[in-house]
Amino acid sequence: MALNFKNTTLFFIIFIGFVIFLLNAYKLNLNNKDIKSINKIKLTHIHAPTEKKPKLSINEINNLDNEFSKTNNNLKYTETIIIVKKGQTFSKILDNFNFENRKKFEIINSINEIFDLRELNVNQKIIFLGNDKKIIKKIILELDFKTNLIVDIDSRINVFKKELETLSVIDSKEYLITNSLYSDGINNNIPNQILIKLIQLFSFDLDFQRDIRKDTQVSVSYEKIFTQNKSEYSFGDIEYARVTIKNNTLEYFKFITDDGFIDYFNREGKNVKKSILKTPLDGARLSSSFGMRKHPISGFNKMHKGIDFAAPKGTPVYAGGNGVIERAGINGGYGKYIRIRHNNEYKTAYAHLSGFKKGISKGVRVSQGEIIGYVGSTGLSTGPHLHYEIIYQNKQINPLTLKLPSGKILKGNELERFNKNYKMILANHLNNLFE
Ligand SMILES: [Zn+2]
Numbered sequence: 001m002a003l004n005f006k007n008t009t010l011f012f013i014i015f016i017g018f019v020i021f022l023l024n025a026y027k028l029n030l031n032n033k034d035i036k037s038i039n040k041i042k043l044t045h046i047h048a049p050t051e052k053k054p055k056l057s058i059n060e061i062n063n064l065d066n067e068f069s070k071t072n073n074n075l076k077y078t079e080t081i082i083i084v085k086k087g088q089t090f091s092k093i094l095d096n097f098n099f100e101n102r103k104k105f106e107i108i109n110s111i112n113e114i115f116d117l118r119e120l121n122v123n124q125k126i127i128f129l130g131n132d133k134k135i136i137k138k139i140i141l142e143l144d145f146k147t148n149l150i151v152d153i154d155s156r157i158n159v160f161k162k163e164l165e166t167l168s169v170i171d172s173k174e175y176l177i178t179n180s181l182y183s184d185g186i187n188n189n190i191p192n193q194i195l196i197k198l199i200q201l202f203s204f205d206l207d208f209q210r211d212i213r214k215d216t217q218v219s220v221s222y223e224k225i226f227t228q229n230k231s232e233y234s235f236g237d238i239e240y241a242r243v244t245i246k247n248n249t250l251e252y253f254k255f256i257t258d259d260g261f262i263d264y265f266n267r268e269g270k271n272v273k274k275s276i277l278k279t280p281l282d283g284a285r286l287s288s289s290f291g292m293r294k295h296p297i298s299g300f301n302k303m304h305k306g307i308d309f310a311a312p313k314g315t316p317v318y319a320g321g322n323g324v325i326e327r328a329g330i331n332g333g334y335g336k337y338i339r340i341r342h343n344n345e346y347k348t349a350y351a352h353l354s355g356f357k358k359g360i361s362k363g364v365r366v367s368q369g370e371i372i373g374y375v376g377s378t379g380l381s382t383g384p385h386l387h388y389e390i391i392y393q394n395k396q397i398n399p400l401t402l403k404l405p406s407g408k409i410l411k412g413n414e415l416e417r418f419n420k421n422y423k424m425i426l427a428n429h430l431n432n433l434f435e
Pocket residue numbers: 288304306307308386387388
């Protein structure tokens with residue numbers, strides 16, 4: 001009897017399920033006639049570096065539709081959204097649609113002129129819009145949170161980038177360090193990108209291993225940027241940052257200088273950070289820049305991991321920044337070589353020197369601008385020059401493109417403008433925190 005009862009119930013459930021299915025199928029069909037159908041939507045996917053803003057998925061679809069019906073004389077589009085999977089190439093994705101082979105390669109070539117399709121990422125979103133005959137007329141690739149690549153497909157193919165309108169708000173946070181600036185920041189919901197910028201901002205003032213103590217207070221304001229039609233947001237610049245260790249306060253305000261650079265200054269209008277000199281000697285001429293080149297001695301193509309300054313033998317070489325000599329001695333092809341450790345992240349190296357300044361040896365503290373050695377041609381070198389490297393996280397970086405704080409002091413009108421500016425930033429910060 002029990003078995004019989006179970007069977008009846010099961011049959012009943014299956015029957016109800018079938019009715020619901022029919023109803024949905026009918027509804028779906030209606031939707032198809034009235035609006036556009038949305039084929040493969042997987043909006044739960046998130047782009048790796050950005051966070052997801054909830055509850056926007058439906059709006060997102062509507063907005064997209066609106067945008068295209070506006071710009072395309074109310075043509076009805078069928079939308080298919082593809083989220084790139086691991087190992088999936090763009091060419092493979094195109095195989096889901098009925099492109100002729102020639103058209104397919106034409107599309108790929110046109111896109112590659114503007115965007116290298118090998119850089120397509122897993123989870124990247126691609127939207128295909130087809131007309132009522134299911135012929136794809138438009139492809140939209142989301143390049144980053146505020147840029148789309150639009151591919152218009154007609155007899156000709158037109159590819160262009162479109163920047164989306166953005167809206168930014170300021171977020172403010174304050175926390176105490178119990179473990180580290182970074183991990184406590186993460187625990188206090190400060191985005192990773194902002195914490196990295198915060199560390200960079202203070203990297204010339206603070207040795208994060210040595211200086212930071214328990215109960216150090218961190219206070220920060222930063223831009224949060226939204227784009228229309230998308231479910232993600234990103235983060236812009238730090239507006240305000242303060243680290244308080246016991247009675248010492250380090251504080252920076254964002255400011256766009258008269259020459260158009262974004263930089264950070266304290267209340268006195270001083271960029272107090274001790275930056276790294278890009279040219280650690282006087283009267284030198286840049287003779288070889290950073291990048292691939294044929295080595296003048298070995299003749300092989302090799303990455304040149306520093307920059308060379310041609311200067312007469314004996315020209316004084318200065319310490320690029322405050323720090324401790326990590327190495328001073330002969331170092332293979334580098335010849336007579338000095339390396340200075342400036343903080344957790346930055347080091348500089350000086351090669352082919354003719355000699356060291358008296359007193360310069362491992363463990364000695366040096367100040368920016370202090371003479372440490374003299375230009376020479378020791379090691380693998382064709383003539384007197386200084387080979388200079390800036391090392392960031394143990395990797396050589398291009399000193400010329402490195403964005404370093406300027407060491408500038410604001411004066412006159414620029415200072416007046418800064419004073420108005422920083423008071424607004426501070427008021428905004430406090431308002432956000434204590435409102
Ligand atoms: Zn060199």
